[in-house]
Amino acid sequence: MRRDPGPARHERPALDEAALAAAHDVDLAIVAAGERGAIRWVEFLENVPDRLRDAPLADLRGVAMRVRSAFGPKDSIRDALPPGVSEPLMAHIDRLLKLLAREERA
Secondary structure (H helix, E strand, C coil), rough: CCCCCCCCCCCHHHHHHHHHHHHHHHHHHHHHHHHHHHHHHHHCCCCCHHHHHCCCCCHHHHHHHHHHEEEEECEEEEHHHCHHHHHHHHHHHHHHHHHHHHHHHC
16 A cells, blocks of 8 residues: 655755755765765765755655764764754754745644
8 A cells, every 4th residue: 555645856846955955965965975985974964965956855864864963962963074064954944944834734
């Protein structure tokens, strides 16, 4: 049995825009992590930008939660990246998660 895929992304432009902004920030984080030799974070994030750009709305929460989990209390991507990269990424992921929660309640 297949689940209902829900609305198309273009039908929810705010969500699509938030996911695209987060994808851009993940691209920047991958570059910054590579420049700093933080290969672990490069590997952790390498498939995320395409998923944020292309995943159906029903799958975006899981992708966003994966990124958000990189900001852990003991092991955080913040320790490997400059604040100018990590903070906008966290802000965009949090915004996306907030919009997804609002969508789920509607």
